[in-house]
Amino acid sequence: MKLCRFNDNRIGVVRDDQVHDITPLFERFGRPGWPYPAYDWIVGHFDQVRPEIDGFLPGAQRTPLAEVTLRAPVANPGKIIGAPINYDDHIAEANADRQINHGKHFVSLDKLGLFIKAPTSLLGPDGAVQIPFPDRRTDHEVELGVVIGRQARRVPRERALDHVFGYCVALDMTVRGPEFPGFRKSPDTFGVIGPWITTADEVADPNALDLDITINGETRQRSNTRHLIFNVQHLIEYASAMYTLMPGDVIMTGTPAGVSPVSPGDRMVARVQGLGELTMTIAR
Known part of the structure; x- marks a missing residue:
């Protein structure tokens, strides 16, 4: 699986020339509160959403890869x-x-x-x-x-x-x-x-x-x-x-x-x- 961060901090899976937006799968975790975690929030929660991704992708919003702005795929590396x-x-x-x-x-x-x-x-x-x-x-x-x-x-x-x-x-x-x-x-x-x-x-x-x-x-x-x-x-x-x-x-x-x-x-x-x-x- 190819995991990206794109546009306004959206989380996506890249398949062929399309980016599938899986951000909704992470929304139930809310935003981290103080004190902020000492790790990247997306990577830290990925195992919890991974079993749901394949079933979610057919209905996910898709955007051509050429039309998105790719960000650093890790948003918050501690080191x-x-x-x-x-x-x-x-x-x-x-x-x-x-x-x-x-x-x-x-x-x-x-x-x-x-x-x-x-x-x-x-x-x-x-x-x-x-x-x-x-x-x-x-x-x-x-x-x-x-x-x-x-x-x-x-x-x-x-x-x-x-x-x-x-x-x-x-x-x-x-x-x-x-x-x-x-x-x-x-x-x-x-x-x-x-x-x-x-x-x-x-x-x-x-x-x-x-x-x-x-x-x-x-x-x-x-x-x-x-x-x-x-x-x-x-x-x-x-x-x-x-x-x-x-x-x-x-x-x-x-x-x-x-x-x-x-x-x-x-x-x-x-x-x-x-x-x-x-x-x-x-x-x-």
Whole structure:
């Protein structure tokens, strides 16, 4: 199932070229009261409405996909977690390029750890990436995004996928510089996800997905998630040893080699096999 958020915070299921509005299925839950939940409200309630969706869809209001405005499919992630160096070819690339490494030497993910992108960096297909420092290099990084579906704390690797709600295309936009990654990767609009969430039951193996990105029609990155150093299960185990993962938290799993600068007006088209195509522009 492909779950999207569209127009004025409507909740939809994407089938072929149509968006089926399933917002009424969530209306009985009302709006969350104070204190607000520490998780995404849609993802947190999805299991309760899922058995009703197939029966509801034939009578649901439908709109052509081309006529809706897609928003970030997770409205309120408590955490956006990044894996800074999780492909061997990107480690080699980073160590060879001083504009990326700024004098640091990258060895492996377990020596560097993960980082948190600010939730306010979240952006969906409806926006444009804003470059905060025009005099500094800003790079694209295409990644597989993993959306957590239920609370996870100290989850062993063999049970990690039980906690996954679904997957999406992700862009971990990055300003190059000497600062910590949590600063350089957290500007507004730098946490891009979309175009929707494909639920976990439709992805046989998240560690065997092609991914690529083109900039103005030119392919810059192309790889497969089988080359992840920490695969999806390992990342969830590693992250949940440090943080309590909550429904709607997003893990960006790392980017392969081929990162390069983007400029105002550039058009980025990112794809992950079976998860759709995410088209973004760099704001002028």
